[in-house]
Amino acid sequence: MESLTATEIRKLYQTAFGLAVFTILYNIAEGVISTYLGFEDESLALFGFGTDSFIEVISGLGIAHMVVRIRNNPNSGRDGFERTALRITGVAFYLLVAGLVITSLYNIWTGHKPITTYWGVVISVISILVMWLLVAWKRKVGHRLDSAPILADANCTMVCVYMSVILLLSSGIYELFGIGFIDSLGTLGLSYFAFKEGKECFEKVNSEKYCCCD
Template structure:
């Protein structure tokens, strides 16, 4: 592959940073909307999905910082700011996992079901589309820069797509058939990925590995 010239490198790194900032802003908006609608509609899966979006904001700050770091020195290792952000993100994911599991079991035990999961369907479809575009764009930039950290971030963004698919399936099934416990079962699926993300955050915080999401 032909190596990018200086001006192209500048544009590519600006694009990578812009994608990181967009991801942060998008997750803030998604988190606010999802947690509000999840609370109003009593949909635990949608509320948990929104809470995960807020945690992704912390991760996104670390990614934005990483892009600035590798632009200055592509061969540099993860710095203290990134490691701290990873640890905070990891703790948040573990707390979210515990909360989702406990609340899901409680809802199943009491037979609680959401009022509607319509907005879970809508938000998950939008999220899948947006995240898929982000993954493709990040991979394009990462391949052009031959940057393992940026490619790893693209792979990790795929987890957001998986979680959106879980929300879509659970919300769609409940909205169509009103099958009990589907919302809670979907929430347990989100908890599984939340736990995996938390574990990976601590693995990355204590090493220089990029990502094992792929």
């Protein structure tokens, strides 16, 4: 770890907290817009992507709390608030996975097609850019503080990039070629990452594990 003054450390933790708060606010906005447009356009992938964003808000509250905790006591362990946030987040992810998988299979069976996936393309491109910048910034702060929790948060944010890429691919392919089931396949791809996130939440509840989504 590089030698940092007390002022530099305080500013880095302020930055980490600011990034956590921005992530929460961004996910709220993304969730509202994506679920609305996904419902209107009958795009399950976009709707599921937006629902995932709401779950990330719960996770983000735990992350913001964690930053404050390690700022005040870098050697402290995960507390009750964080463990509760992890449990709620894990349950929410599993419920989301169940709903998306069942609906995806039903849509494939019935041949359901979205009205359009144009907004899925737009939102996914914006999300990739925003989340990639957040990952880079969080990693920079985490490396300077030599903080495993903050670096783990950056890795979790990277999962949002992967999910955005899946949404972009499924939405883009549908817009270009009109393949009906591709929206449902994209939804199943999102479900895979949501399941992994839920699983890791429960793995971390009863441990001091910070690594997230290899």
